[in-house]
Amino acid sequence: MTARAAPAPARGVVARILPRSAVDGPGNRAVVFLQGCDFDCLYCHNPETRALCVHCGECAPACPSGALTARPAAGPERPFGLEVAWDATRCVDCGACVAACRRDSSPKAVAMSAEEVVASLGRQRAFLSGITVSGGECGLQPAFLESLLVASRAAGLPGLVDTNGSTDYAALPALVEAAEGFMLDVKAWDEDEHRALTGASNRAVIANLRFLAAAGKLYEVRTVVVPGSFDAERTVREVSRALVDSGSAARYKLIRFRPQGVRARWRGLPVPDDDTMAALAALARAEGVREVVVV
Ligand code: SF4
Numbered sequence: 001m002t003a004r005a006a007p008a009p010a011r012g013v014v015a016r017i018l019p020r021s022a023v024d025g026p027g028n029r030a031v032v033f034l035q036g037c038d039f040d041c042l043y044c045h046n047p048e049t050r051a052l053c054v055h056c057g058e059c060a061p062a063c064p065s066g067a068l069t070a071r072p073a074a075g076p077e078r079p080f081g082l083e084v085a086w087d088a089t090r091c092v093d094c095g096a097c098v099a100a101c102r103r104d105s106s107p108k109a110v111a112m113s114a115e116e117v118v119a120s121l122g123r124q125r126a127f128l129s130g131i132t133v134s135g136g137e138c139g140l141q142p143a144f145l146e147s148l149l150v151a152s153r154a155a156g157l158p159g160l161v162d163t164n165g166s167t168d169y170a171a172l173p174a175l176v177e178a179a180e181g182f183m184l185d186v187k188a189w190d191e192d193e194h195r196a197l198t199g200a201s202n203r204a205v206i207a208n209l210r211f212l213a214a215a216g217k218l219y220e221v222r223t224v225v226v227p228g229s230f231d232a233e234r235t236v237r238e239v240s241r242a243l244v245d246s247g248s249a250a251r252y253k254l255i256r257f258r259p260q261g262v263r264a265r266w267r268g269l270p271v272p273d274d275d276t277m278a279a280l281a282a283l284a285r286a287e288g289v290r291e292v293v294v295v
């Protein structure tokens with residue numbers, strides 16, 4: 001009998017790796033941002049991670065340091081007949097390419113294996129409590145996400161998954177098992193409001209909230225508060241009830257909308273005042289959530 005070849009290890013499209021962060025989960029963590037997202041949130045703070053690069057070449061002339069080269073290329077994945085190559089050694093991280101891109105993308109996303117991501121952390125690993133995989137939406141690359149969580153855990157770094165909740169995690173038990181926990185955004189409880197905020201349904205999000213809470217895998221739930229954009233009171237109440245009903249000890253983080261980093265057309269969205277945030281936090285606590293954080 002001929003032995004089957006082992007499947008090729010999954011590679012992910014990585015937008016960037018932040019070597020350490022104190023605000024993306026407990027302790028000091030490296031954050032791995034994956035490229036591509038299926039939501040289009042009005043208040044997206046990483047809009048350059050939303051779309052995969054289509055190699056149109058428009059950003060290359062904007063680069064002041066010659067780090068981008070547009071070369072002729074053929075094939076269905078190169079609809080513009082170009083391939084844009086990024087030379088990290090020449091990049092001065094000025095952001096001009098991202099500013100020039102009209103497609104919410106970046107020419108600097110790279111394909112990496114899980115082992116390459118872990119190896120890239122280098123000696124810094126000794127000072128980390130774990131990694132957090134974020135995006136974009138990391139759940140859109142489930143095979144790579146699982147392999148990254150496994151490789152990271154094997155290296156002594158437990159992995160948190162920071163997700164918009166659009167992926168059916170109940171159908172991915174090995175991925176869920178490999179994760180230390182999940183940080184889930186619940187952007188609005190009402191389906192129509194969620195569609196208006198993100199362009200997508202929230203059915204999978206709410207199913208994930210219940211599933212991950214019951215499975216003891218929920219580390220944190222987050223809601224960004226934008227006055228007038230959705231019924232924040234109802235969202236906070238329903239999320240709190242779901243947490244309490246499942247016995248989850250997950251904390252609930254209420255995030256004040258901030259315009260910094262948001263696409264120009266949405267920077268004028270209103271910022272909630274202190275009283276609004278305090279009232280929402282009090283509501284969550286009154287519903288029985290043990291840990292409520294306002295940022
Ligand atoms: S990053 Fe944007 S502008 Fe640059 S090649 Fe990709 S899609 Fe085109």
Ligand code: SF4
Pocket residue numbers: 062063064065066067068086090091092093094095096097098108
């Ligand atoms: S961030 Fe890097 S690749 Fe992009 S324009 Fe600036 S130097 Fe060029």
